Amino acid sequence: MQKFWMIVLTGLMMMGMSGTVYATKAEASASFHPAAIKGKDQGTTRIYVPFKLSQQQHLAAKISNKPFAKVKKGDAVPADRTVSNPYRPGASLSGVDAKINKYVGIYLLNSSNKVEDFKQIILKKSQIKNEHWNLVWQDEFNDKVIDEKKWNFVQGGGGYGNNELQHYTNRPENARLENGSLVIEARKESFGGNDYTSAKLTTQNKGDWTYGRYEIRAKLPKGQGMWPAIWMMPTDYDLYSGWPASGEIDIMEMLGHAPNQVHGTLHYGMPWKYTGQDYTLPEGVKDFSEDYHTFTLDWEPGEISWYVDGILYAKQNDWYSKNENAAAPYTYPAPFDRDFYMQLNLAVGGNWPGYPDQSTEFPNRMLVDYVRVYDLDGKYREPGERPVTEDPAVELRPPLDDGNYIYNGDFTTSLDDWKFQPFEPSDLFGGEGNAAVDNGSAKISITKPGDAVHAVQFVQPDMPIERGERYRLSFDARSEGNRTAVINISGPERNYSRYLSDQTLSLTNSMKSFSYEFSMENETDPHARLEFNLGQASALPVWIDNVKLVKLPKDPNAPKKILPNGNYIYNGTFDQGTDRQEFWEFATERGAKAKTEVGAAVSERKLNVKIKNAGKSADAIRLSQDKLNLEKEAAYLLTFDAKADSERNIGFRVANETRDTFYTKTTDIKLSSEMKNYQVLIHPSESQQKSVIEFLLGGNKANVTMDNIQMKRIAAPVVLDSTHQTIEAEHYQDMFGVQSGESSVGWIDEGDWMQYAVDVKEAGDYTVTYRVASGRDGGSITLLTKKGNQFSGDLPAGEINVVNADDHSTIKVPQTGGWDSWQTVTSTIRLEKGIQTLQVYAPNVNLDWMKFNQ
DSSP states (O other), X not given: OHHHHHHHHHHHHHTTSOOOOOSSHHHHHHTOOOEEEEOSSXXXXXXXXXXXXXXXXXXXXXXXXXXXXXXXXXXXXXXXXTEEEEEOTTOEEOSOOSSSSOEEEEEEEOTTSBEEEEEEEEOOGGGSOOOOEEEEEEEOOOSSSOOTTTOEEEOXXXXXXXXXXXXXXXXXXXEEEETTEEEEEEEEEEETTEXXXXXXXXXXXXXXXXXXXXXXXXXXXXXXXXXXXXXXXXXXXXXTTSTTTTOEEEEEEOOTTOTTEEEEEEEETTTTEEEEEEEEOOTTSOOTTTSOEEEEEEEETTEEEEEETTEEEEEEOOOOOOOTTSSSOBSTTTTSSSOXXXXXXXXXXXXXXXXXXXXXXXXXXXXXXXXXXXEESSOOOOOOSOOOOOOTTOOOOOOOTTSBOSTTTTOSSOOTTOEEEEOSSHHHHOOEEEXXXXXXXXXXXXXXXXXXXXXXXXXXXXXXXXXXXXXXXXXXXXXXXXXXXXXXXXXXGGTTEEEEEEEEEEEOSSOEEEEEXXXXXXXXXXXXXXXXXXXXXXXXXXXXXXXXXXXOOOXXXXXXXXXXXXXXXXXXXXXXXXGGOTTOEEEEOTTOEEEEEEOSSGGGOSEEEEEEEOOSSGGGEEEEEEEEEEOTTOEEEEEEEEEESSSEEEEEEEEOTTSSSBSSOOEEEEEOSSOEEEEEEEOOSSOEEEEEEEEEOOSOOSOEEEEEEEEEEEOOOEEESSSOOEEETTOOSEEESOEEOSSOEEOOOTTOEEEEEEEESSOEEEEXXXXXXXXXXXXXXXXXXXXXXXXXXXXXXXXXXXXXOSEEEEEEEOOOSEEEEEEEEEEEEEEOSEEEEEEEEOTTOEEEEEEEEO
């Protein structure tokens, strides 16, 4: 019988696995004899079944280092991260080997994800494609001192964003080599304003890699509050707009109070999301503090795997990353598709592990025997598209008849479907209060605001938020006076990942309407929740009414919305969507032949236009983006980087959606073989919500490269005279890094700036009054002036350096008592007659308005 099935399986494979479609599930289950052959990629196997699955069936595959226990019909499929569900028959299955991870469980599942049948396969070497890794970097720690050609020391304290207690040093007391191991030692001692010392070593700019195998043999400390970590961070931190979108790979973390368990985690997304798996040592095995263990990470395009002592315990391949100023997520597998460096550290205390107590012993050590980095001998697998991991058995709570996903959002008679909850445990942040219906609104009374915004919460749980959909949240809210509150939509079952990021509300004694839109980039969450966080800021009560969450229609013809940073152009950096060319259209006509491509490597992410036949006219080859809402006689500044294989001209113009009417004349732009920045000032002759911009690349066969395309509306200069003296801070013409609220600009860090265009009617020295608020020391305002402006085309876009300014002034801003406690400060500056640009730096300050008096 076994020989018969091998013949059948071979025949099915030769026919491309078309096989026979069985009439019933019972017939299919009786024929469930999966078999394994070598995979297409190194280190993989492939599993086939000798029949075609019905539409109600799918497979799952689990990898194990030990035989499977009995699996019964109707069981739920395992959900840990060694399971591929669904598993497509014939797909390469990684993480297997013929010595340790040789057991593969194949589950035949129905549409409810319940087991119909199960078979275990014990893999042989002949069923796994050979895999070989080359050692490319190592430190065996056999020298007398730490090799600073390989390692950097991080020094300092400050909590590192996690309220940690240690001060990192480069002293031998905290980091040294002993007996062939790196010793990272945490000590209880006062140093640099902290009560503990320890060490953190990194390989940044000395060991930076994209993909590979990372193997670290280490012995870990134990004790309440100890937090050893082996992890990786991106070398070019700002490539994907900073953490968490930049990505983080945690090879190993351990909490000292649980010394037999480690964690492997990825951080990514915007808002922040982290996904991971823990591994617990088998019973009877010494814990991680009593012996050395080997921690291994295999990082390949589109897949990352974690091992302890060779045992696979987690794989991940579904992640994403997004810049809040971009229209779409970065092309998968971003952010894990560029150089990262390694970090070894031992933290003391922090939000996750908690803090040392009397049982914690000091000094305490993390010992590292070696660090080895390997590169795959051969070609890495292709990442493919981001996988879909939705659970087909998940049932989603339907919306109400009017499409609202919020139940009882008008609070007609009760608080059904809502929860009032002081943060639990309540003694952690000390929030107290209650909720009740008051004249058709929900009234949240606060007796103690507590020590955190989430110390008092009013929430609606179990809301379905679906991947790929866009939503609008709206509600009305007020208080008895001025106070703030914070709202978000999060996933409490997914580490409180934010689907709608935290939004700060400025409430008054008048009912105000609020509205926010967001896209769901995570997998579908049937149990998301809306949070009104009312703690910390004030004990004033809050009224809430008319709460709605609706799914926005997908209208492929809707005009594009302006991005948060004011850019009209989507994906002008060519790093988003399929082939990194989402939102762009490329066309050839009248005999022209050309194609576009964008490289996968970071340095190659530019649009390359390869021209085989240029045609006879410039518009024979066109690169365009449509549905841009441009207004008549407004000014827009288009900027981009470009070059050509040899000197040539390209054209630019603005058209209607059918390209039979043009709203600008064609602008000729001369390119050279050197990448340069170009600017085009646009004044459309008509208003059109579906305007099309076109780059005309035909008529010359020299290939063209383009990057960093953006277009922003330029506000007309504000007249400053005796009747008009005030500029609202949020009415900037251009900016970098800031966040504009309803009536002010906030979240201003060092290096952030805003620019304003002014038309000064009388030259002279002016007193500038600023309305400011600050909850932090170190606030200041610097104002620069420069003749000319983008609007008139006589000043380029971008930051004005102080050395190039016509005049500047700086004033310090003390703490005002909070970010909503407004005061005024003044300085003076010289303004010349005519059009000029004002540029404002205001780190650690919220800015409401500026008033100019001669």
